[in-house]
Amino acid sequence: GPVYQIQFSLMKDVASLLLDTTGPGLYKRGYRAVGVAAPLRETLAAALVMLSGYRGKDPFCDPFCGSGTICIEAALIAKNRAPGLNRTFSAQKWAWLPSQTWVDGAGEAMDLEYDGDYDIWGGDIDPGAVAIARDNAVKADVEDLVRFEVADARTFHRSDPYGRIVTNPPYGERLMEKREAEDLYRELGQVWRRLPEGWRTLVLSSHTEFERSFGRPAAKKRKLYNGMIKCDLFMYGNV
Numbered sequence: 126g127p128v129y130q131i132q133f134s135l136m137k138d139v140a141s142l143l144l145d146t147t148g149p150g151l152y153k154r155g156y157r158a159v160g161v162a163a164p165l166r167e168t169l170a171a172a173l174v175m176l177s178g179y180r181g182k183d184p185f186c187d188p189f190c191g192s193g194t195i196c197i198e199a200a201l202i203a204k205n206r207a208p209g210l211n212r213t214f215s216a217q218k219w220a221w222l223p224s225q226t227w228v229d230g231a232g233e234a235m236d237l238e239y240d241g242d243y244d245i246w247g248g249d250i251d252p253g254a255v256a257i258a259r260d261n262a263v264k265a266d267v268e269d270l271v272r273f274e275v276a277d278a279r280t281f282h283r284s285d286p287y288g289r290i291v292t293n294p295p296y297g298e299r300l301m302e303k304r305e306a307e308d309l310y311r312e313l314g315q316v317w318r319r320l321p322e323g324w325r326t327l328v329l330s331s332h333t334e335f336e337r338s339f340g341r342p343a344a345k346k347r348k349l350y351n352g353m354i355k356c357d358l359f360m361y362g363n364v
Contacts, residue, residue: 294310
């Protein structure tokens with residue numbers, strides 16, 4: 126039968142009882158059935174896209190796309206799709222909540238969506254990750270808006286006068302040794318310097334020597350957490 130999950134919190138001798146209407150965490154959009162090692166939460170990926178200022182007009186690229194989360198969230202933002210539209214919530218099974226309410230809400234959300242042609246690209250050197258990214262794009266119903274390709278980030282280039290790179294490369298903590306990560310950041314810095322001046326680049330990393338390896342101090346930084354890992358969002362270009 127339906128699940129009625131009770132939660133509680135204690136704050137300064139005050140107890141609050143809460144009825145969980147959601148079930149699985151809200152960061153789970155419903156499209157990422159499988160992932161790769163060290164995946165980025167959907168909500169953090171969406172935050173990175175929003176901090177980049179992307180609204181669907183300029184080219185958007187992630188050269189370390191992994192399971193495709195950042196690019197998929199960029200496509201959802203470009204379409205103005207309501208988060209969680211493709212997932213279910215615990216309260217949908219509660220008999221005392223009219224089922225038509227959920228149908229009406231979804232319909233209202235879909236009426237607010239945009240249609241357009243978007244240049245959203247993700248690349249990864251791992252063919253398995255690219256296959257997962259494409260599958261996740263199908264689950265998110267944005268496979269016609271995002272291109273995923275097997276590609277080496279060190280050879281990334283674009284001639285468009287404006288665009289955005291938003292990426293979450295390996296940190297050197299769980300997936301790579303720090304020296305390998307530093308070499309990768311150095312090459313990423315070379316890629317960035319070859320791009321036209323109108324490009325904006327955002328890189329999420331926990332590496333304390335990122336800017337030194339990248340070869341340029343960031344124009345702006347934001348402190349964020351990827352799970353339990355304290356990170357900085359290094360922002361380059363016109364930010």
